[in-house]
Amino acid sequence: MxxxxxxxxxxxxxxxxxxxxxxxxxxxxANVRYLAGxxxxxxxxxxxxxxxxxxxVCAGPTADRPTQERPDEALxxxxxxxxxxxxxxxxxxxxxxxxxxxxxxxxxxxTVTRHRALGSVxxxxxxxxxxxxxxQLRVVKDEExxxxxxxxxxxxxxxxGELLESILVGRTERHLALELERxxxxxxxxxxxxxxxxxxxxxxxxxxxxxxxxxxxxxDFLSVCLGATYRGYRCEIGRTFVIxxxxxxWQIELYDLVFAAQRAGRESLVPGAACRDxxxxxxxxxxxxxxxxxxxxxxxxxxGLEIDEDPQxxxxxxxxxxxxxxxxxxPGVHLPGRGGVRIDDTLVVRPEADGGxxxxxxxxxxxxxx
Amino acid sequence: MxxxxxxxxxxxxxxxxxxxxxxxxxxxxANVRYLAGxxxxxxxxxxxxxxxxxxxVCAGPTADRPTQERPDEALxxxxxxxxxxxxxxxxxxxxxxxxxxxxxxxxxxxTVTRHRALGSVxxxxxxxxxxxxxxQLRVVKDEExxxxxxxxxxxxxxxxGELLESILVGRTERHLALELERxxxxxxxxxxxxxxxxxxxxxxxxxxxxxxxxxxxxxDFLSVCLGATYRGYRCEIGRTFVIxxxxxxWQIELYDLVFAAQRAGRESLVPGAACRDxxxxxxxxxxxxxxxxxxxxxxxxxxGLEIDEDPQxxxxxxxxxxxxxxxxxxPGVHLPGRGGVRIDDTLVVRPEADGGxxxxxxxxxxxxxx
Numbered sequence: 001m002x003x004x005x006x007x008x009x010x011x012x013x014x015x016x017x018x019x020x021x022x023x024x025x026x027x028x029x030a031n032v033r034y035l036a037g038x039x040x041x042x043x044x045x046x047x048x049x050x051x052x053x054x055x056x057v058c059a060g061p062t063a064d065r066p067t068q069e070r071p072d073e074a075l076x077x078x079x080x081x082x083x084x085x086x087x088x089x090x091x092x093x094x095x096x097x098x099x100x101x102x103x104x105x106x107x108x109x110x111t112v113t114r115h116r117a118l119g120s121v122x123x124x125x126x127x128x129x130x131x132x133x134x135x136q137l138r139v140v141k142d143e144e145x146x147x148x149x150x151x152x153x154x155x156x157x158x159x160x161g162e163l164l165e166s167i168l169v170g171r172t173e174r175h176l177a178l179e180l181e182r183x184x185x186x187x188x189x190x191x192x193x194x195x196x197x198x199x200x201x202x203x204x205x206x207x208x209x210x211x212x213x214x215x216x217x218x219x220d221f222l223s224v225c226l227g228a229t230y231r232g233y234r235c236e237i238g239r240t241f242v243i244x245x246x247x248x249x250w251q252i253e254l255y256d257l258v259f260a261a262q263r264a265g266r267e268s269l270v271p272g273a274a275c276r277d278x279x280x281x282x283x284x285x286x287x288x289x290x291x292x293x294x295x296x297x298x299x300x301x302x303x304g305l306e307i308d309e310d311p312q313x314x315x316x317x318x319x320x321x322x323x324x325x326x327x328x329x330x331p332g333v334h335l336p337g338r339g340g341v342r343i344d345d346t347l348v349v350r351p352e353a354d355g356g357x358x359x360x361x362x363x364x365x366x367x368x369x370x
Numbered sequence: 371m372x373x374x375x376x377x378x379x380x381x382x383x384x385x386x387x388x389x390x391x392x393x394x395x396x397x398x399x400a401n402v403r404y405l406a407g408x409x410x411x412x413x414x415x416x417x418x419x420x421x422x423x424x425x426x427v428c429a430g431p432t433a434d435r436p437t438q439e440r441p442d443e444a445l446x447x448x449x450x451x452x453x454x455x456x457x458x459x460x461x462x463x464x465x466x467x468x469x470x471x472x473x474x475x476x477x478x479x480x481t482v483t484r485h486r487a488l489g490s491v492x493x494x495x496x497x498x499x500x501x502x503x504x505x506q507l508r509v510v511k512d513e514e515x516x517x518x519x520x521x522x523x524x525x526x527x528x529x530x531g532e533l534l535e536s537i538l539v540g541r542t543e544r545h546l547a548l549e550l551e552r553x554x555x556x557x558x559x560x561x562x563x564x565x566x567x568x569x570x571x572x573x574x575x576x577x578x579x580x581x582x583x584x585x586x587x588x589x590d591f592l593s594v595c596l597g598a599t600y601r602g603y604r605c606e607i608g609r610t611f612v613i614x615x616x617x618x619x620w621q622i623e624l625y626d627l628v629f630a631a632q633r634a635g636r637e638s639l640v641p642g643a644a645c646r647d648x649x650x651x652x653x654x655x656x657x658x659x660x661x662x663x664x665x666x667x668x669x670x671x672x673x674g675l676e677i678d679e680d681p682q683x684x685x686x687x688x689x690x691x692x693x694x695x696x697x698x699x700x701p702g703v704h705l706p707g708r709g710g711v712r713i714d715d716t717l718v719v720r721p722e723a724d725g726g727x728x729x730x731x732x733x734x735x736x737x738x739x740x
Contacts (some may be wrong), residue, residue: 060667084686105482108482108483112481112485115482178551182552185544185545297454
């Protein structure tokens, strides 16, 4: 794996050299992990003018909490001897000491206070902006990364499948969410990819609903959204069910509509498609049925080391999809007081020649009455 | 409760006026919650020159995730109409529109990018630093806040007590941690106050250990650290046990030593005590027994809306303890390859006339063999 990380750092180095900065300081944890193989708490990556100068700077004993992941072995590590020091400040000092005259930093991650401390420790170092260069490198995944997402999706499918076999009526949203999270870990996840959402009755279909003490009742919609983290990679699946022997007509209608919107979104996932067109494909199905109010801003987003990454699938999104970009497609409708439906898959954009979009979350999307 | 939040805002307003800033922008979520009663995702508090101008600015539909807490009803709320907007930027615009010439902001929380956006939207507004003024207001708790911590501690005690009655040998750290978190929620916690730590055998006693798949074995030390969040307030308890019929001599010795250190720390919690003296009281017991290596930087810290607040109990800490400040006392020793002991309580500093420090986490600290 070491070559993978070195190659990623080389790409970033080329970007920085083109932008006129000899050195870069990467502080956002997911970015550090992407480039260094692991992100111990507080650690920053100093990217030097040449590979030999790359350095992972780790915090001292305070933050010395063991992580499961090990950094790239080819990357030198420096741990701060003192206590409470800021690895970013130390790294700026090291860069200045090596004669760098400018350092590109992640201004969207560093606070004003930390940025000022960097300037103080190395007053001759010009602090430039790295922008979201590393986030952009992270958008297209390699097969190793996709394989982690695939395993995570399998784990989430398993956890969800087991829950559906158990008795649901009378149990609270909170308990069902905890049970799902336990099952994720049972099946080998590092942990949940984000707080598991379980929503019943009038709560069903609310995006990002936090589980409450409401109990599942006959006739409810039940919507569930969960994901596993596997080797740092986070996937997402969402499904909506009906509790009881037979769904009501309005439930079937609403479900079919959201299902059609979600399918339209999935089917438009081809390399080269504009992100806003994927969003529009899903959104216009809901729009044309009169559900214009209360739609979420996004109908999907990238996933990877974070659960919400670029690209964004929204009306205002710029940019096009590339092959090997994993995204969610997750339209939904929520009717205040009545509940609603959300259907959410994680898929990888693939060329049609390779069979089109690869569905990672394979739990059925038929409307199940449980 | 509304008067409580208004009174907190008044205190901050007095501080800002004394510092020469007519308006302040509070963005750190725990600080927003402290002053406004709730912190919807992304929301910021704009503190005006007078109470009538205070305003909670909330993000638009993207972040519209229901929270259980409601903001202070006396506080006007403005929700951004658009999508993806930054409430902090909107608040700066509002302050400028109201004729404020300077705005104190939380430079330790705002990123460089956000700070720059504030400057762009209101170029005539001078951005000053609010420092950690709100964090300092939060240090001394009122009885309502302490009562939330007390209930949280009871919940943690219950969860831990139930775990001790179950069979432990053969179960993994990961499972025990999940079980504890489920029990916290069962007993009414909003959720865990921080990721529950369960450490067995050679892992026992490691601060902040993340649970692994190691199983509990006969003869192990087992150390557990958990806490409940109750109405936003976070407490912490840590205990170490021995698995099997009788502890080994080295285990008893090490346990007694850490217990003595923890007791020394607890007994030095009096109003007016220097934070570093409390740290020293605990630390010197371990030092004088030869355990100078591998001690943690802190032997305790404040708790409240965050699990790690001021004051810090460490050798370099400045400042003194006041009455009604809740802190942890949590010394420990970890012997590489063998394991170790941590004992951790949450207590409230109280004057001797009121009976001295109030212990919130009452699970026994005898060495139990389970």
